[in-house]
Amino acid sequence: MKITKLIKTTFISLITIITFTQTTLAQKNIQSCNRTVSFNKPPERAISNDVNLTEMMLVLGLTDKMVGYTGISGWKTLDKEMRSGVKKLPELSKKYPSKEVLVGADADFFFAGWNYGMKVGGEVTPETLEPFGIKVYELTESCIHIMKKNKVTMEDMYNDILNLGVIFNVEQRAKNLVNKYKKEIASITSQSQKSIPLKVFVYDSGEDKPFTAGLYAMPTALIEAAGGKNVMETFKKSWGTVTWEEVIERNPEVIVIVNYGNVTAKQKRKFMMTNPAFAQIDAVKNDRFVTLEYVEATPGPRNIKAIKKLMKGFWKK
Missing domain, CATH: 3.40.50.1980 (Nitrogenase molybdenum iron protein domain)
Known part of the structure; x- marks a missing residue:
């Protein structure tokens, strides 16, 4: 009887151990x-x-x-x-x-x-x-x-x-x-032969002060993959507000517009193209804008499409 009880106890213990292990x-x-x-x-x-x-x-x-x-x-x-x-x-x-x-x-x-x-x-x-x-x-x-x-x-x-x-x-x-x-990214980016990165500014929103992507925001990685450099990389934040004076001083060659919300990419581009304060920015003088949808500019599967768009906008002849 004691042996049977011992066997049952041992069996239950083993089951418990196995269950716990699993x-x-x-x-x-x-x-x-x-x-x-x-x-x-x-x-x-x-x-x-x-x-x-x-x-x-x-x-x-x-x-x-x-x-x-x-x-x-x-x-x-x-x-x-x-x-x-x-x-x-x-x-x-x-x-x-x-x-x-x-x-x-x-x-x-x-x-x-x-x-x-x-x-x-x-x-x-x-x-x-x-x-x-x-x-x-x-x-x-x-x-x-x-x-x-x-x-x-x-x-x-x-x-x-x-x-x-x-x-x-x-x-x-x-x-x-x-x-x-x-x-896909390796195939896309292999098309770029440029050794000097293009200077790029990300314009998300805002007229009095621009809301933009800094060092820790995904567009910085997308821009680099496409052969550019975010001019606001010294902005040690993810997304945030800077001044237009900082943008003018850095003189971006290309402006990336993030399209979403009530103000369209077309309206944002018009704001920059018609404002005399921006007239000497290279991107404005040469009308070099690239539009990314919000879902392309934020972390996710559409980042690959974003890099392809940026490559075309940066290096098109």
């Missing part, structure tokens, strides 16, 4: 900015914020793992190419979602970033969502808002694709995509 092995740890996020299984009720982050989810084929998206129509960033991709999903909030929206949707995962759906000290953060069982993965480019990081490169976007692949158990699909992107 659970431990199944757990995946992902670095998200300055946090380590653990996943025991892929999310089933994910929500993404912003058009570029949502597109990352779509290219990985994760629509069936999503309950919706937020922060697109309110900023007027949705283009024709993206519209068909999200038509099966509800937009839960036109701009940044509230905590109530995310909890009310019974979400278990939120893909967002700092100033891409979350604000430092705001009501929606990884810490405020944790009690509700909502895990958060933060866009790599946006980590500069809460920690020190290296200058932005294409690796930031690749890192997000690969991490999403691990989180949702589609690792090979993610690796294949990243390898494809790298080959």
